Amino acid sequence: DTAVSQTPKYLVTQMGNDKSIKCEQNLGHDTMYWYKQDSKKFLKIMFSYNNKELIINETVPNRFSPKSPDKAHLNLHINSLELGDSAVYFCASSQNAGPNEKLFFGSGTQLSVL
Amino acid sequence: DQQVKQNSPSLSVQEGRISILNCDYTNSMFDYFLWYKKYPAEGPTFLISISSIKDKNEDGRFTVFLNKSAKHLSLHIVPSQPGDSAVYFCAASKGNQFYFGTGTSLTVIP
Incomplete structure (x- = not known):
């Protein structure tokens, strides 16, 4: 039983495409986050939701939309x-x-944009 | 702006010896400091934390030391295992925000 599961694990796509990454947790937690780890290994917060309400919205291009x-x-x-x-x-x-x-x-989603 | 820094990208230690991982931060308003461990192809998992009002927290082989005047913390693992x-x-955290360093890759040599 994976506590926090995200799909897909790998995503390879062309520039200009639209894609989604899904995340589900079965821990009964109230708060969820999206983090991005770039090539320099920085792990940066993108968004956070508490009970379906957006509480953190870092400086992220509006091409990124959490739901x-x-x-x-x-x-x-x-x-x-x-x-x-x-x-x-x-x-x-x-x-x-x-x-x-x-x-x-x-466990992360490795996104590669070609 | 990188508020949490781990200046050593890698560290190798012999099995049974002490591993010391270091971390520096810039914001004196952080409430808590945490260490996470990450294996390849997995997400980070929580290891140990310390409140900003304490200077040491121990959990089994893992001890975290906090030096607020130097804005420095360290994680000691003893004895180190493969x-x-x-x-x-x-x-480091402030309110509901967490700021991560870039990580130190530890290799424990059998």
Whole structure:
């Protein structure tokens, strides 16, 4: 039973395409996140939702749109993909939103834009 | 702006010896500091944390030390085991925001 599962694991696509990454957690957590790990290995927050409400929206191009249909799911849709979007995208969840919360991560989605 | 830095990208240690992973930060307002461990093709997993009001927290073989005046923290693993070979990420939090370092790849040599 994977606690935080994201699909697909690998995504190879052409520039200009639109793609989605799905994330689901079965931990009963209230808060979910999307992180991006770039080629320099920086792990940066993109978005965070608490009980389906957006609470963190970092400076991310508006081609990236998160959607949380319920608190167990946080999907990431990316329009008009660019070469610079190539990275590993991690979904994570935590019980609540707070500074001492443990984050539970999915195994990542390796996105390659050609 | 990189608020959390791990300046050593890699570290090799003999099995049974101590591993010391270092982390520096710039924001004195961070509330908590956390360490995560990551194996290849997996997401990071939580290892240990420390509140900004403490200077040490221990959990089995893992101890985190915090030096607020130097804005520095370190993770000590003793004794190191081959299964500890992984990438270790330092993170700092303020409110509901977490800031991660770029990781240190630890190799424990049998």
